[in-house]
Amino acid sequence: MRPEITADIESLDTTLTTVEKVLDLDELDSRARELEQQAADPGLWDNPDHAQQVTTALSTVQAKLRKVRDLRTRLDDLPVMYELAEEEGDASIADDELAQLRTAIESLEVTTMLSGPYDEREAVINVRSGAGGVDAADWAEMLVRMYTRWAEKHGHRVDMFDTSYAEEAGIKSATFAIRGEYMYGTLSVEQGAHRLVRISPFDNQNRRQTSFAEVEVLPVVETTDHIDVPDSDIRVDVYRSSGPGGQSVNTTDSAVRITHLPTGIVVTCQNEKSQIQNKASAMAVLQSKLLEKKHQEERAEMDALGAGGNASWGNQMRNYVLHPYQMVKDLRTGYEVNDPSKVLDGDIDAFLEAGIRWRMSQEGAEG
Template sequence: MELDSQLFLQLRKRLDDAAEFLHIDDKKRMLAKLDAQSSEEGFWQDVVKAQEISKQAGVLRDSIAQYTRACSLFDDAHTAFELSCEDEAFAGEASKLTSTLQEQIEQLELTSWFSGRFDAGDAILSINPGQGGLEANDWTDMLFQMYLRYAQQKGWHTSVLDATSSEVIGLDRATIQIEGLNAYGMLRSEIGVHRLVRISPTDEKQRRHTTFASVEVLPVLPDEVEVNINPADVRVDVYRSSGPGGQCVNTTDSAVRLTHIPTGLVVTCQNQKSQLQNKEAAFRVLRARLYELEAQKRAEKLDELRGERHENSFGSQIRNYVLYPYQLVKDLRSGVETGNVDAVLQGDIDAFVIGYHKWNAARDTQGK
């Protein structure tokens, strides 16, 4: 990478533009207001409201800190560049800092794509097996682990709401709540059918198998979003957890299944420690799904929240994961691909997430 004064002028402008589209000044004012509220006497008397304000403040603080770090890095990179003009010994450091700066600015610019109502908030990610029998259950478990690792790499907090083990191998289903800045916006890239091709570990003849699993991503709805649920319309069943939970989870009737009778929607949650916690989590998922149904009725575009729906089978996948006869992961929308399958399954999917949003933004621009 060739460094010159013009490059730093461009980087400075990109940072200034980021301050505008991220509304940094507005966020600083809002954070100051929330911090003032949190320091008032009796703030924690209303625990639910206090937690919500604290969470809002945390999101604002993270966004401001991300921009502040980029500005600080710009100063360091520019200083190293100026020193390198007089002493070549600083050239390597200047190049390294500038490369890191460009990556951070790209992350800030990526944030500008998440302008939807719920994009900046938390997400509920569900994985269900498709065609492929036992292989599909195992594939569901592999994706479950992949997303847990990805969230960990992003510094997001995860809560496993449901992870129901198959009788033989893998999972019958899995649901995770993922909390972090832009979690829902980022993870919208994963909505759809994921296809795996490999030698089956359950096939004695070691034949190649193709299997599928579908990923659904919903927003965690803020409290101010009203979703009217008539308690008489919801059947609540409790049962003993079959998941891999910790102490007490598998020894009491703590698992909860909600059936919304008018729509037929079924939500299960079994990985929290108490029946009350499972019930609260299940209602959180049910609210999100009912909101989605209402949004579909009002919206002209079917993919307003969830993306286009696909049959969970061959020909409908968004991404292929090939482990045999060669190794390749390829997104069929953005064209992003890599031969490092192991890294992807260990949660290194940022290239696919960002690649999707770049592709989607370009498609939207062309559509206009």
């Protein structure tokens, strides 16, 4: 093998070995056997909520074990693949496998950095237009598309809860969930202000426009979180859904707005035809917001005690420049690319990885 190939394989082996130690494969094996015993209990489904937790946890542990062991087998087989390739005089297949392994192992390494209390959760994302008028509303809609395209490319389901359309173009806000393991930990680095600079398509003088949108990322609430919301603390209003299409979703009073009276938090859901479904979705979003508020208060208390933490790290976090040059740059990590169209089409993995590594370094420095 070429010396640089040997060095690459050795480097990946070191990284994967570290990941295996962090994940503790023996402990994962033990956990899988324990969950398999619970799943085999004939009375498991007497408590559906507990049964769902057990089966989900078992599926997650088994998938994690399969992924790590598959990567280890592929990496161990790679030197043999290169030997065969050299005999045939074409190393392109082996080179492709090396590149795929590098991406997969580095991605898994980043996942091991997601150890926060809610990082394994699914994510609720709220995108709101900021300063910049109609351009900001259009920019908010572009960001929603960016995240949904990213989710689609990775096979994650997107559930849209609410979309508030702006009068001329774009949206005032949108709230949606991205389903999948570690979605909150992965996407929470997107929280903050996103700034767009471009020639405005809404300006007949073709002037350059700067606009802003705010991204909020919340963990999906689970039954074990005990976020108690008494009926006396909320006001529920129903109204007719609005938006394009003129379908049955906006012909009845099915939209729901819930106001949490103690905090003033307001959430809405209008994307389902049923008022009951909309109320359930709105309550789920409200509970996520209350959970995040509780988490922020706990962080603030720790900060006051000198235990570190930085609740404002996500503000003014990324610039997207379409004119007079092409660039997307993260202001926290310094990572940048010169192809905004790919980023806006959902190619944000490198930004997510850089953000997670940056956050990890920040937490290490503060600790």
